[in-house]
Structures are given as structure tokens and as C-alpha cells.
Amino acid sequence: MSDRRSFQAFHPFARLSRLLDSHPAGHDRPILLSIGEPKNQPPAxxxxxxxxxxxxxxxxxxxxxxxxxxxxxxxxxxxxxxxxxxxxxxxxxxxxxxxxxxxxxxxxxxxxxxxxxxxxxxxxxxxxxxxxxxxxxxxxxxxxxxxxxxxxxxxxxxxxxxxxxxxxxxxxxxxxxxxxxxxxxxxxxxxxxxxxxxxxxxxxxxxxxxxxxxxxxxxxxxxxxxxxxxxxxxxxxxxxxxxxxxxxxxxxxxxxxxxxxxxxxxxxxxxxxxxxxxxxxxxxxxxxxxxxEAHVEANRDYYRRNFALAERILGNRFGFRKPDGGFFLWLDVGDGEAAALKLWREAGVRVVPGGYMSEPGPDGVNPGARYIRVALVYDAATTEEGLNRIVEVLGDGVPEDGAPGDGTAAGRAAPQTAAAEG
Ligand SMILES: Cc1ncc(COP(=O)(O)O)c(C=O)c1O
Structure with a gap:
């Protein structure tokens, strides 16, 4: 396990802050597809x-x-x-x-x-x-x-x-x-x-x-x-x-x-x-x-719309598959960290590099490194715009050697701007 004495060291959002916060968003309307927080409202x-x-x-x-x-x-x-x-x-x-x-x-x-x-x-x-x-x-x-x-x-x-x-x-x-x-x-x-x-x-x-x-x-x-x-x-x-x-x-x-x-x-x-x-x-x-149950069925409809958009916009790019459950896309983009940085700098879209949610195995390979996690929690219009920007910026992916790194494996203090998820 890499240096895990501090909770901040392995918290994906602390690591994401280290990667992105020193770079301005490349769009005047950033879209935060990083956080798995429902945007739908609970019933009145x-x-x-x-x-x-x-x-x-x-x-x-x-x-x-x-x-x-x-x-x-x-x-x-x-x-x-x-x-x-x-x-x-x-x-x-x-x-x-x-x-x-x-x-x-x-x-x-x-x-x-x-x-x-x-x-x-x-x-x-x-x-x-x-x-x-x-x-x-x-x-x-x-x-x-x-x-x-x-x-x-x-x-x-x-x-x-x-x-x-x-x-x-x-x-x-x-x-x-x-x-x-x-x-x-x-x-x-x-x-x-x-x-x-x-x-x-x-x-x-x-x-x-x-x-x-x-x-x-x-x-x-x-x-x-x-x-x-x-x-x-x-x-x-x-x-x-x-x-x-x-x-x-x-x-x-x-x-x-x-x-x-x-x-x-x-x-x-x-x-x-x-x-x-x-x-x-x-x-x-x-x-x-x-x-x-009525509000839960409405909730499922909300996510169905978003996944239908993903299916249409992503097609068979990035190994897209509809999940069995939940509201995340897990996209194989080649180099997840480089892709997340590129998406933020060029399109103001924030996603989580898959490698920030996983640990290297005994062979040194991090099983999440090729992926980004994309949360489809926003309304259909925002989701559609976010997905279109992803396709525009990433095309068919980012080569694996394009990694910029987050500047540190674990060490530097994380700016505390990242919103919390669960
Ligand atoms: C896999 C998983 N388990 C548990 C939780 C915790 O959720 P909560 O404490 O809101 O029930 C989350 C939240 O994002 C999660 O992704």
C-alpha cells in the first residue's frame, strides 16, 4: 500500500484537488461530474x-x-x-x-x-x-x-x-x-x-x-x-x-x-x-x-434518461457499458489521470481518475489507472453537455504515457476545496 498514514492521502477528492486546483477550468461553465451526489430532490x-x-x-x-x-x-x-x-x-x-x-x-x-x-x-x-x-x-x-x-x-x-x-x-x-x-x-x-x-x-x-x-x-x-x-x-x-x-x-x-x-x-x-x-x-x-415507491421509480427514470444520453453520445467509445446499477460511468480512456487533467483544463469538466479509487497490486499495476469515473447525477441538459465535452476533448482516449501526475504520490498538503462525497 502506498503511504496511507493520513486519511487525506488516499481520499480520492483530496487527490483530485491536488491534481486540478492549480489549473483554471477551461470553460466558463464548469461541470462537476466528479461527485456522486444526487441532484434530484427527495419528495416534499x-x-x-x-x-x-x-x-x-x-x-x-x-x-x-x-x-x-x-x-x-x-x-x-x-x-x-x-x-x-x-x-x-x-x-x-x-x-x-x-x-x-x-x-x-x-x-x-x-x-x-x-x-x-x-x-x-x-x-x-x-x-x-x-x-x-x-x-x-x-x-x-x-x-x-x-x-x-x-x-x-x-x-x-x-x-x-x-x-x-x-x-x-x-x-x-x-x-x-x-x-x-x-x-x-x-x-x-x-x-x-x-x-x-x-x-x-x-x-x-x-x-x-x-x-x-x-x-x-x-x-x-x-x-x-x-x-x-x-x-x-x-x-x-x-x-x-x-x-x-x-x-x-x-x-x-x-x-x-x-x-x-x-x-x-x-x-x-x-x-x-x-x-x-x-x-x-x-x-x-x-x-x-x-x-x-413512487419517488424511487421517478428517480430511476431520471437516471435512465441520463444513461440513454450516455449510450447515444459515447456509443462504443471508452468501453462504455450501461451499469447494472448505480449512477456512474467507468470509462477506459487509456490514462485516467491525464484524461482528468485534460478535461478540466480544456473543457471545465471534472471527473475522478480511476487510479485515485484503487491501489497498485503486487505487480505494481493500478487496476483503475486506465479509467475515469463520471457521475451522471445532473439533469439531462447538463449531463448531455458534459458528455459532449468529454467526447470532444478525449476523442478516442489519452495514450497511457501522457500522464502528468498529481505532483505527489501522497505528500503535499491538499487544498480543501473539494466537495465531500459520502
Ligand atoms: C460504495 C458506497 N458505499 C457507501 C456510501 C455511503 O453513503 P451514505 O453514507 O450516504 O449512505 C457511498 C457514498 O457515496 C458509496 O459510494
């Missing part, structure tokens, strides 16, 4: 629900949620994944979270706390990865192991191919499906094999399913439906869900974890020490959002 009833619960601001957030909120989450899981009634007990199996990020971070903390071995515990994650996975491992002095999730592996990490001795040292594993940034979704067979592997080698899997509701025609599979098919045992399994993408409400900070009741209790215990909790007015709004 969110405000009504929060206002109706206004007397509750004086209460601390209830750590285990409310019967209404947890019940809405359990009912949504049951509908979404066709689970048997009663498989998910709202109080034992569901834990409210202020978005999924905090839960993903604290789940690692609660897992490594009991680690007894002399060697540091191993945390497995896909490569590329959501930066919080690596941040959590590093913060807990665990050893992050980055497992390639590339075109060759169907953009999913092949954990089953790892050395069994390494798998025995693993205490925790992340699986992001649909995946940020590649947009691939694991099928049921993959999910079932990963659950079996986790049980065989006794590690916990966090199934990060926060993009599960953003898809075109086929709802991506979820771990709980796979578990239900094989009898419903939840051991070793935690699924993470969020209203940030489903309801375009990342500012609400509202989601949940569901799964193994012993792991839910441990996560709860850790969050009671360092977590923020979810306040009662937010839980009231969240309850309604998990129960309402």
Missing part, C-alpha cells in the same frame, strides 16, 4: 414529516431506532428481496444508521476489537474501492488486502481465489454491489459463494448495497434473498442500505444495517460510544421514504 413529504415531529428534537436519538422506522426497513427488505414474512425481526435484525458510511466504518471497528492473533487482522476489499473501506482498516491498524475487481473478473473481486491461509486471517470483508465505481452487480451465485466462504473462514462480510435501488430494468440481487433461499441463517452477514441514493437524500443521513443479530448488537455497542445516531424527526421522514 420529507419536510412535512420532519416538521410534524419537531417536538422530538429535544430527545437524543434512540440507538435501536423506533418500531415504526425499523418496521418500515424490515417491510421494505421483505418486499424488495421477496423474503419470507418474519425473516427480518425489526428490533433484533435492523439497526438504524446515519447513512451507511458510519455503519461501514464502525462495523470494522467492532469486528477487529476482539482480534487476538499476533499478526494484524486482515480486511478484504475490492480494488477499486470506496475509500471508507480502506480508511476503516487503516484506522483500526488492520491490514487492508485489495482484491482486483477488473474487467477480467467481471468487476467483482474473486475472494475465493485467495490463499486459504490469508482467508483464515481475514476478520472482515467488503462487497459493494452494485459497485462504485464500476457499476457491476453480483449475481446470486456469487453472493451465495461469498457467504459460504465467509462461514468457512470465519470472517464477517459487509454487503454494501447502497446503490441497490438505482437500476434500469433488473433489480440487482441482494445478500438477504440469497440467505433466505438457503434457510435464512444470518450469521457472518451484514447488509447496508441507505436513503442517500434511493431517495436522493444524502443530507438526511438515514440508512440501516440488517443481518446477524449478534453483529447488529456489536455494531450498536460501538456506535453508542462514537456514533451520531439518527434523530426522531429524521427517523419519521425515513419511515415514510422506505414505505413509498
Amino acid at each position: 413529504f420529507v419536510t412535512e414529516e420532519i416538521a410534524a415531529a419537531a417536538t422530538k428534537w429535544s430527545s437524543y436519538p434512540p440507538p435501536r431506532g423506533t418500531p415504526q422506522y425499523n418496521g418500515a426497513c424490515a417491510d421494505w427488505l421483505t418486499r424488495r428481496y421477496g423474503l419470507p414474512r418474519g425473516m427480518i425481526d425489526p428490533q433484533r435484525h435492523v439497526l438504524p444508521l446515519p447513512g451507511s458510511r458510519e455503519g461501514l466504518f464502525f462495523a470494522v471497528l467492532s469486528a477487529v476489537q476482539d482480534h487476538q492473533g499476533a499478526a494484524p487482522p486482515v480486511v478484504l476489499m475490492p480494488n477499486p474501492f470506496y475509500h471508507v473501506y480502506a480508511g476503516a482498516a487503516v484506522a483500526m491498524s488492520a491490514e487492508p488486502v485489495f482484491v482486483p475487481a477488473t474487467a477480467e473478473t467481471g468487476f467483482m473481486p474473486d475472494y475465493g481465489a485467495l490463499d486459504p491461509a490469508l482467508l483464515d486471517r481475514a476478520v472482515f470483508c467488503f462487497l459493494n454491489s452494485p459497485a462504485n465505481p464500476q457499476g457491476a452487480a453480483a449475481d446470486r451465485g456469487y453472493l451465495a459463494r461469498l457467504v459460504a466462504l465467509a462461514r468457512r473462514h470465519d470472517f464477517i462480510v459487509a454487503f454494501d448495497e447502497c446503490y441497490a435501488e438505482i437500476y434500469d430494468t433488473t433489480p440487482p440481487a441482494g445478500v438477504l434473498e440469497v440467505v433466505a433461499e438457503s434457510g435464512g441463517a444470518l450469521d457472518h452477514v451484514l447488509a447496508f442500505h441507505s436513503l442517500s441514493k434511493r431517495s436522493s437524500a444524502p443530507g438526511l443521513r438515514c440508512g440501516f444495517a440488517a443481518g446477524d443479530p449478534a453483529l447488529i448488537d456489536k455494531l450498536d455497542a460501538a456506535l453508542r460510544v462514537g456514533g451520531a445516531g439518527v434523530s426522531l424527526p429524521i427517523l419519521a421522514a425515513g419511515t415514510r421514504l422506505w414505505r413509498e
Whole structure:
């Protein structure tokens, strides 16, 4: 792993700032396709629900949620994944979270706390990865192991191919499906094999399913439906869900974890020490959002329009494929860093170099280096303009030796202008 003592060193947006902020945007209307933040609005009833619960601001957030909120989450899981009634007990199996990020971070903390071995515990994650996975491992002095999730592996990490001795040292594993940034979704067979592997080698899997509701025609599979098919045992399994993408409400900070009741209790215990909790007015709004589907269908339509534009404008350039889920394009442009710099300087379009979301493997090859990540979160007109500028500037890509570099592998202080994502 490159120098990862400081969180800023591996945060993709800190690295993007280092690359771009000393260069003026090459357009008087910059378009920021770098940040995976929904631009659609959540339904107006969110405000009504929060206002109706206004007397509750004086209460601390209830750590285990409310019967209404947890019940809405359990009912949504049951509908979404066709689970048997009663498989998910709202109080034992569901834990409210202020978005999924905090839960993903604290789940690692609660897992490594009991680690007894002399060697540091191993945390497995896909490569590329959501930066919080690596941040959590590093913060807990665990050893992050980055497992390639590339075109060759169907953009999913092949954990089953790892050395069994390494798998025995693993205490925790992340699986992001649909995946940020590649947009691939694991099928049921993959999910079932990963659950079996986790049980065989006794590690916990966090199934990060926060993009599960953003898809075109086929709802991506979820771990709980796979578990239900094989009898419903939840051991070793935690699924993470969020209203940030489903309801375009990342500012609400509202989601949940569901799964193994012993792991839910441990996560709860850790969050009671360092977590923020979810306040009662937010839980009231969240309850309604998990129960309402019309706004989610409208949201899917919004992204469908953007992906139809991408299909028309990009055609078969840059290995374009419609993602199985989520709202990112993962484009093979040859040299992602050089392309990001060129797009900013010549067209005022900001995208994330894929190599900023991934680590070089033992062979020195960074599996994201050829790519850029493009977030299709804006309205159709802005998206269309952004995509047209990408095609104009990049043509068919940027040769791999065109890399300008960000001036530093990890060292220089990052200007703090980059907006935060999740
Ligand atoms: C892969 C992935 N997981 C989790 C999150 C966290 O989202 P939130 O905390 O808003 O639910 C994000 C946010 O961008 C993400 O991309």
C-alpha cells in the first residue's frame, strides 16, 4: 500500500484537488461530474414529516431506532428481496444508521476489537474501492488486502481465489454491489459463494448495497434473498442500505444495517460510544421514504434518461457499458489521470481518475489507472453537455504515457476545496 498514514492521502477528492486546483477550468461553465451526489430532490413529504415531529428534537436519538422506522426497513427488505414474512425481526435484525458510511466504518471497528492473533487482522476489499473501506482498516491498524475487481473478473473481486491461509486471517470483508465505481452487480451465485466462504473462514462480510435501488430494468440481487433461499441463517452477514441514493437524500443521513443479530448488537455497542445516531424527526421522514415507491421509480427514470444520453453520445467509445446499477460511468480512456487533467483544463469538466479509487497490486499495476469515473447525477441538459465535452476533448482516449501526475504520490498538503462525497 502506498503511504496511507493520513486519511487525506488516499481520499480520492483530496487527490483530485491536488491534481486540478492549480489549473483554471477551461470553460466558463464548469461541470462537476466528479461527485456522486444526487441532484434530484427527495419528495416534499420529507419536510412535512420532519416538521410534524419537531417536538422530538429535544430527545437524543434512540440507538435501536423506533418500531415504526425499523418496521418500515424490515417491510421494505421483505418486499424488495421477496423474503419470507418474519425473516427480518425489526428490533433484533435492523439497526438504524446515519447513512451507511458510519455503519461501514464502525462495523470494522467492532469486528477487529476482539482480534487476538499476533499478526494484524486482515480486511478484504475490492480494488477499486470506496475509500471508507480502506480508511476503516487503516484506522483500526488492520491490514487492508485489495482484491482486483477488473474487467477480467467481471468487476467483482474473486475472494475465493485467495490463499486459504490469508482467508483464515481475514476478520472482515467488503462487497459493494452494485459497485462504485464500476457499476457491476453480483449475481446470486456469487453472493451465495461469498457467504459460504465467509462461514468457512470465519470472517464477517459487509454487503454494501447502497446503490441497490438505482437500476434500469433488473433489480440487482441482494445478500438477504440469497440467505433466505438457503434457510435464512444470518450469521457472518451484514447488509447496508441507505436513503442517500434511493431517495436522493444524502443530507438526511438515514440508512440501516440488517443481518446477524449478534453483529447488529456489536455494531450498536460501538456506535453508542462514537456514533451520531439518527434523530426522531429524521427517523419519521425515513419511515415514510422506505414505505413509498413512487419517488424511487421517478428517480430511476431520471437516471435512465441520463444513461440513454450516455449510450447515444459515447456509443462504443471508452468501453462504455450501461451499469447494472448505480449512477456512474467507468470509462477506459487509456490514462485516467491525464484524461482528468485534460478535461478540466480544456473543457471545465471534472471527473475522478480511476487510479485515485484503487491501489497498485503486487505487480505494481493500478487496476483503475486506465479509467475515469463520471457521475451522471445532473439533469439531462447538463449531463448531455458534459458528455459532449468529454467526447470532444478525449476523442478516442489519452495514450497511457501522457500522464502528468498529481505532483505527489501522497505528500503535499491538499487544498480543501473539494466537495465531500459520502
Ligand atoms: C460504495 C458506497 N458505499 C457507501 C456510501 C455511503 O453513503 P451514505 O453514507 O450516504 O449512505 C457511498 C457514498 O457515496 C458509496 O459510494
